Amino acid sequence: MSRRxxxxxxxxxxxxxxxxxxxxxxxxQGFGYPPGQLSTRALATGGGLGLFDTDSPLNPAAxxxxxxxxxxxxxxxxxxxxxxxxxSARTTTARFPLTSATLPMGxxxxxxxxxxxxxxRSSSTSGERAVIVGDQTATVTETVRVLGAINDVxxxxxxxxxxxxxxxxxxxxxxGQNRIFFTQTxxxxxxxxxVAQSSTLxxxxxxxxxxxxxxxxxxxxxxVSGRKGATIRVSSNDSTVSEANVPDRIAAGLSYEGxxxxxxxxxxxxxxxxxxxxxGSDAATAADAWEGGVxxxxxxxxxxxxxxxxxxxxxxxxxxxxxxxxxxxxxSFAGGVGAQFFRNRASFDMTLQYSSRSAAAAALESARERxxxxxxxxxxxx
Amino acid sequence: xxxNRGRLxxxxxxxxxxxxxxxxxxxxxxxxxxxxxxxxxGGIETVTIDPVVLDTTVSALTGLGTEQSLLLxxxxxxxxxxxxxxxxxxxxxxxxxxxxxxxxxxxTVDSVLxxxxxxxxxxxxxxxxxxxxxxxxxxEADTLTAxxxxxxxxxxxxxxxxxxxxxxxxxxxxALPPAAILSRRGTRLRLGLRARATGSVQLRIxxxxxxxxxxxxSFRVTPDTAVRRVSLVPYSSTPADQPALAASLDDYTIxxxxxxxxxxxxxxxxxxxxxxxYLRFNIPLFLVDSVDxxxxxxxxxxxxxxxxxxxxxxxxxxxxxxxxxxxxDIAKASQITAVxxxxxxxxAPRDSGLKIVEVASVVALWRGQNATETPRALVLLSTTEGxxxxxxxxxxxxxxxxxxxxxxxxxxxxxxxxxP
Numbered sequence: 001m002s003r004r005x006x007x008x009x010x011x012x013x014x015x016x017x018x019x020x021x022x023x024x025x026x027x028x029q030g031f032g033y034p035p036g037q038l039s040t041r042a043l044a045t046g047g048g049l050g051l052f053d054t055d056s057p058l059n060p061a062a063x064x065x066x067x068x069x070x071x072x073x074x075x076x077x078x079x080x081x082x083x084x085x086x087x088s089a090r091t092t093t094a095r096f097p098l099t100s101a102t103l104p105m106g107x108x109x110x111x112x113x114x115x116x117x118x119x120x121r122s123s124s125t126s127g128e129r130a131v132i133v134g135d136q137t138a139t140v141t142e143t144v145r146v147l148g149a150i151n152d153v154x155x156x157x158x159x160x161x162x163x164x165x166x167x168x169x170x171x172x173x174x175x176g177q178n179r180i181f182f183t184q185t186x187x188x189x190x191x192x193x194x195v196a197q198s199s200t201l202x203x204x205x206x207x208x209x210x211x212x213x214x215x216x217x218x219x220x221x222x223x224v225s226g227r228k229g230a231t232i233r234v235s236s237n238d239s240t241v242s243e244a245n246v247p248d249r250i251a252a253g254l255s256y257e258g259x260x261x262x263x264x265x266x267x268x269x270x271x272x273x274x275x276x277x278x279x280g281s282d283a284a285t286a287a288d289a290w291e292g293g294v295x296x297x298x299x300x301x302x303x304x305x306x307x308x309x310x311x312x313x314x315x316x317x318x319x320x321x322x323x324x325x326x327x328x329x330x331x332s333f334a335g336g337v338g339a340q341f342f343r344n345r346a347s348f349d350m351t352l353q354y355s356s357r358s359a360a361a362a363a364l365e366s367a368r369e370r371x372x373x374x375x376x377x378x379x380x381x382x
Numbered sequence: 383x384x385x386n387r388g389r390l391x392x393x394x395x396x397x398x399x400x401x402x403x404x405x406x407x408x409x410x411x412x413x414x415x416x417x418x419x420x421x422x423x424g425g426i427e428t429v430t431i432d433p434v435v436l437d438t439t440v441s442a443l444t445g446l447g448t449e450q451s452l453l454l455x456x457x458x459x460x461x462x463x464x465x466x467x468x469x470x471x472x473x474x475x476x477x478x479x480x481x482x483x484x485x486x487x488x489x490t491v492d493s494v495l496x497x498x499x500x501x502x503x504x505x506x507x508x509x510x511x512x513x514x515x516x517x518x519x520x521x522e523a524d525t526l527t528a529x530x531x532x533x534x535x536x537x538x539x540x541x542x543x544x545x546x547x548x549x550x551x552x553x554x555x556x557a558l559p560p561a562a563i564l565s566r567r568g569t570r571l572r573l574g575l576r577a578r579a580t581g582s583v584q585l586r587i588x589x590x591x592x593x594x595x596x597x598x599x600s601f602r603v604t605p606d607t608a609v610r611r612v613s614l615v616p617y618s619s620t621p622a623d624q625p626a627l628a629a630s631l632d633d634y635t636i637x638x639x640x641x642x643x644x645x646x647x648x649x650x651x652x653x654x655x656x657x658x659x660y661l662r663f664n665i666p667l668f669l670v671d672s673v674d675x676x677x678x679x680x681x682x683x684x685x686x687x688x689x690x691x692x693x694x695x696x697x698x699x700x701x702x703x704x705x706x707x708x709x710x711d712i713a714k715a716s717q718i719t720a721v722x723x724x725x726x727x728x729x730a731p732r733d734s735g736l737k738i739v740e741v742a743s744v745v746a747l748w749r750g751q752n753a754t755e756t757p758r759a760l761v762l763l764s765t766t767e768g769x770x771x772x773x774x775x776x777x778x779x780x781x782x783x784x785x786x787x788x789x790x791x792x793x794x795x796x797x798x799x800x801x802p
Contacts, residue, residue, distance in 0.1 A: 023411070023414065023418050023419050023802070024410075024411030024412055024413065024414035024415055024418050024419050025411045025414050025418065026414075026418065028411070029418070029802075030802050031802055080411075082411055082413055082414055083413070084413065084414065084417075087413040088413055089410065089411045089412060089413030089414065090408070091408050091409055091410065091411050092406070092407055092408045092409075093407060093409065094407050121802070122407075122409055123409050123411060124409035124410045124411065124412075125410070125411060125412045125414070125415050125419045126410060126412045127412060127415050127416065127419065131425070131426045132426065132428075133426050133428065133676055133677050133792045134428050134677050134679060134790050134792050135790075140426070144419075145409065146800070178800060180798070180800030182796065182798065184674075184676070184794060184796075186676070190724060190725055190740060191677055191725075191740050191742075192676055192677050192742065193674075193675060193676055193677065193678075193742040193743065193746060195674040195676060195794045195796070196674075197674065197794075197796065197798070199798065199799055199800040200800070201799065201800050201801065234801065236799045236800070241799055241801065242801065279801075280801045280802040281801050281802065283802065284801070284802040321802075323417075323418055324417060324418075363417060364417065364418075367414070367417075367418075
């Protein structure tokens with residue numbers, strides 16, 4: 001869920017017209033950047049634990065393992081640097097990408113509600129150009145600022161059929177808003193009046209997901225999940241602007257727990273982002289994407305009578321929206337630490353992830369995007 | 383103890399997170415443009431329209447005595463402007479010191495001085511100037527110009543003083559005979575001022591509307607220098623039932639001869655008596671309601687005026703008309719205005735050709751104005767209205783198409799819903 005407010009103020013002129021692309025980076029093309037819907041813990045393992053993690057809303061079967069009620073909050077600032085040749089730009093994006101709550105139902109079931117950022121479009125660009133206004137040529141500075149995100153609200157049910165088999169079902173509502181602010185300013189404020197336009201896009205989409213966690217042996221855990229997307233609509237001033245489908249997603253994960261105090265995990269996922277094509281203009285082309293990651297979680301030393309947990313991981317994926325008509329890939333390396341407090345009623349995770357993104361397009365050969373993402377997760381068992 | 387250490391560690395982590403939370407967002411990634419930032423579509427289009435449905439020259443009607451300065455001008459057969467300053471409270475008694483409980487009757491007056499502040503900007507002072515002071519006390523109403531002007535007669539002349547050009551700056555002192563005060567004890571003294579010189583002369587005196595206590599009349603009532611001078615400021619006691627109007631009449635300019643107005647069909651701004659131009663517009667709805675106006679220019683074609691001071695500079699300021707349709711008198715509607723434009727049109731009356739005034743802020747105001755209730759109108763007036771004889775003239779809507787007042791409006795063509 002994005003931090004930016006979702007306040008509706010729409011002065012959109014409901015006429016066909018140009019697209020509004022703030023963008024300016026490889027990762028914020030189209031409808032925005034997908035943080036991945038991973039908890040701080042799963043992020044540190046390259047997403048390897050994503051399908052086993054109760055707090056990550058990727059596999060509804062994972063919540064069946066939750067024996068206590070729990071609430072999870074995550075804060076995740078991203079410090080991004082884009083460079084292309086001699087030019088570069090640094091951005092700071094603050095996100096609250098995940099909030100979840102899980103409540104056990106009986107001894108083998110659980111229900112969970114999670115709100116996570118699906119696509120974060122927050123971005124801002126500014127540029128100057130010469131335009132003819134009346135009888136003279138003037139320099140206009142145009143700024144496009146987009147705030148907001150599409151969020152995934154998931155209500156999930158998990159059930160342990162046997163100690164070795166967990167299953168889950170979930171319903172998803174994709175909702176959220178993008179607020180777009182466009183300004184044109186001129187150096188001569190006496191002659192020219194600045195233009196300020198704002199519009200709000202609202203999103204409503206639906207999907208369902210199912211998953212399973214299997215323990216074929218004492219040291220091996222498998223997980224599979226799938227999400228089937230239904231229609232997603234974009235509306236402006238209560239009018240539907242466009243519609244497409246929520247991307248489908250299939251994923252599989254593996255966790256090896258044969259090493260004492262440690263687990264090795266891996267995951268692979270395929271997401272059909274191309275089903276979003278048509279939701280935006282032709283400039284926002286989405287392509288199906290693969291994602292894969294591996295990670296290690298291991299118990300560390302005890303400090304102040306508190307057991308620390310260390311995590312390492314790496315993840316590779318292609319991003320949903322193309323830049324210059326070709327795919328954008330992302331390679332990430334992450335490390336993190338976790339500890340429990342208050343007699344294990346609260347736990348705190350921290351992850352630092354480094355990501356490198358590049359575009360396949362020849363026109364963007366020199367373009368590089370690097371980012372550091374700090375993720376803080378607080379889990380509380382009331 | 384262990385619990386406290388845990389709490390401290392947890393608090394430390396929260397502080398760290400709070401520190402990161404405090405980082406302000408910076409989303410600007412313009413470095414990726416233009417390749418990663420498709421054109422936002424903010425084109426500019428310009429249209430020039432003939433929107434004037436009514437234009438006319440009207441009297442400024444700002445009211446006698448409301449001018450910021452008093453004009454003294456003797457310009458031969460083109461202009462004759464004089465000033466009247468009223469002191470309607472000449473005392474009969476005085477106190478030696480302010481704390482005295484008793485007062486003394488004024489029997490002698492000495493060292494009578496009229497102190498005035500001169501404004502020579504835009505003045506015509508080629509050489510020494512003589513200012514004549516007349517007793518224009520009368521029962522005639524101040525608004526009866528001919529009657530008041532007729533009081534400037536030799537037999538009413540109180541005093542004259544000739545000033546060198548160098549003396550006419552800032553504050554000037556004009557000595558009056560003691561009899562002028564003594565004869566008006568307990569009543570009122572109305573002074574008429576007129577300037578004359580070898581040739582044409584024109585200068586301005588600050589009025590009570592243009593400065594704080596710009597004029598003072600003071601005199602001594604005893605040779606004892608320990609007693610302070612009696613000091614009076616302009617004051618009008620009539621009309622008694624209209625204090626605002628009376629305040630305006632503390633001092634005022636009276637025109638014995640005004641400037642010639644332009645011909646019919648001409649839009650005239652300025653002059654004496656002052657004139658304004660009222661322009662009412664009918665603007666296509668989409669330009670007001672549906673687009674973002676970047677620039678709006680009022681195009682006026684100036685007609686040369688070779689009258690008084692044709693080479694001097696006059697500044698024309700457009701006001702936005704706020705009168706509703708209930709005000710059917712255009713002259714009165716021209717008084718109900720507001721200033722929303724800072725752009726002034728600076729020109730010489732003798733000039734001709736296209737003149738442009740930027741009025742985009744007015745168009746923005748019109749967006750929130752119901753045109754059926756409040757007609758969209760501009761009122762053009764001089765920034766020195768009623769204080770100078772300068773008059774700018776423009777072609778009206780009845781002129782040839784290329785000479786009429788027009789509006790040139792540039793607007794943004796961007797109409798995006800915000801889809802990427």
